[in-house]
Amino acid sequence: MYAWNHLEHKWKVVTKKIAGKKDFTLRGTVNVSEYMMDHKINVLIQDEIPATANDYDYTFVWMSDTQYYSMTYPYIFDTQTQWIANNKNVLKIKYVFHTGDLVEESFKEDQWNHADKYMKTLENANVPYGVLAGNHDVDHKTSDYTQFYKYFGESRFTDKSYYGETYKNNRGHYDLISAHGNDYIMVYMGWGVDAEGIAWMNHVLVEHPDRKAILSFHEYLMASGTRHPNGEKIYKEVVLKNPNVMAVLSGHYHESQTIVDEIDDNRDGKPDRKVYQMLADYQAGPEGGQGYMRLLHIDQDNNRIIVNTYSPYMKDYNFYNTDVYPGKDEFVMDLDMQPSEKRVSTDSFEVNVYTDTEIGKKENVNSGMFAEVQWNGLTENNSYAWYSVVTDDFTGKTVSKIWTFTKGKADEQYHETVIDITMRKHPRTRTGETQ
Structure with missing residues (x-):
């Protein structure tokens, strides 16, 4: 209401x-x-399904576990990303998450080709997105990332303006997204999160304290709605330690679950923030999930994110029946979505203006020799600035920085500068101009 x-x-x-x-x-x-x-x-x-795009400011889309689409139902994968591209402006889509298992079998090139082709639809539409490797994207026994690196390694994203920094060739990475005055950092870590990866995430989050952080993993929440032991480790060592974390996304387990923790960052006995931790994986449904994916509509004025689930393939909202499972696929995240106040301060500001007024000129100055000119007409106690230009007969040119001085007593008729000209390839004379 x-x-x-x-x-x-x-x-x-x-x-x-x-x-x-x-x-x-x-x-x-x-x-x-x-x-x-x-x-x-x-x-x-x-209703919590927004009637129009006027009910929110912008949208994030969240995909996960598209493995059966890559293997058996590629047309569903195609429908998903094409729908995102087509609705980029209508729904004000600013970013897309993918929380892993792009393919079912990491050794099958045809599955990677499908994932490559359909995720490229987002690139062609200039929709920023991030991916991570799920357990099916790597070798099950050795966690070999070779195929993931080949198709979704660092080189795929280095030219993207939003791509922040990579960890081990996109095994982990972060993206920087800004919308309506809010700055976000989207942090990803693929299958096999270890102590080194946790240390990297903490380092990244500490470096960006003023950005709202959304973390993405393949495995975090279990189907029971509780954190996996690995998720619990991440929660204690990353989520609790970084006050800018507002949400955690994960897939892997065939379910839809949400838990919310209220965290007292300053330990004054009152919660300082809520962290929404969500699992959304529909692959156990018909046709590998029938293309259902999460829509996160950010409504900044009302400090909330409206969450619902949509399938462009089925043209239908919510995989789970909302009458039987209220709040499972459609709910509201109550968060402080007000933009942080930003102020830029500096100790000094300097502008150098290079004029073309010539003070004097010396020609045929050999390397190692001194060049000097006299600057007449200066007034006592006034400040002046000057610079030098050195050229040769072969289009070589060097411009010095600008120096300043204040004219002293009347008997000081000129300001002297020494220019050391070193000849390298062409031992011929140069011309020195002081301006």
């Missing part, structure tokens, strides 16, 4: 409820001075 705040001139969330099969009552409380105008309060009741 929304109510119109006439002081702030916008709709604000008053209350909400996850619908089930039975009828229910929505009841909320508002401040009369803020919400009543002409003895009326304007109220709007709305």
Whole structure:
């Protein structure tokens, strides 16, 4: 339920409820001075699937476990990325996550060719995206990343403006995304997260404390809705230690689960932030998941992210029936989505202006010799600036930095500079100009 705040001139969330099969009552409380105008309060009741793109500021899309599409149903994979590309402007899509298992069998080139082709649809549409390796993208026994490196290694992304830094040839990496005044850092770590990888993630997050962080792994939450032991390790050693982490995405297990932890960063007994940890993997469904993927609609004015699940292949919302499983595929993330205030400060600012007014000129100056000119007409106690240009007969040219001085007593008629000219390839004379 929304109510119109006439002081702030916008709709604000008053209350909400996850619908089930039975009828229910929505009841909320508002401040009369803020919400009543002409003895009326304007109220709007709305489903969590946004009616139009006007209900949010921009969208992130989250794909995962497309392995069966690469192996058996490539047309579903094609439909997913083509839909994202086609709706880039309509849905204001700023970024796409992929949390691993691009292919089912890492040794099958045809599956990699499918993944390569359909993810390239996003590149051709200039939609930023990030990927990581799932357990099926590497050798099961040795965790060999060779094939993943071949198709989705660092070289694929180095020319992307949003690509931040790589860890071991894109085994891990981060992307930098900005939208509507909010700066994000999307941190990825592929299959086999170890102590070195955790140290790298912590280093990256500490370097970007003012960016809202979303972490992506293949394995984090289990189908039971609890953290896997590896996920628990990441939670304790990365999530808890970095106050800018707001969400964790993962796949691997065939389920849809969400847990929310409230974290007291400053240990004053009050929660400072919420961290939404989500699992979304639909591959156990018909046709390898029928193309369902998550849409994260960011509504900054109301400090929330509206989450729902959509399949462009089925043209249908939500894999799980919302009447039977309320809140599983459609819910709201309550987060502080206000942009951080940014201020740039500097100790000094300098502008150097090179003029073309010539003070004097010396020609035929040999290497190792001194060149000097007299600057007449200077006024006592005034400041002056000058620089030198040295050229030769072979288009060679050197320009010095700008020096400054203040004219002293009247008997100081000129300011002297020494120019050391070193001849290398062409031992001929040079001309020195002082300006």
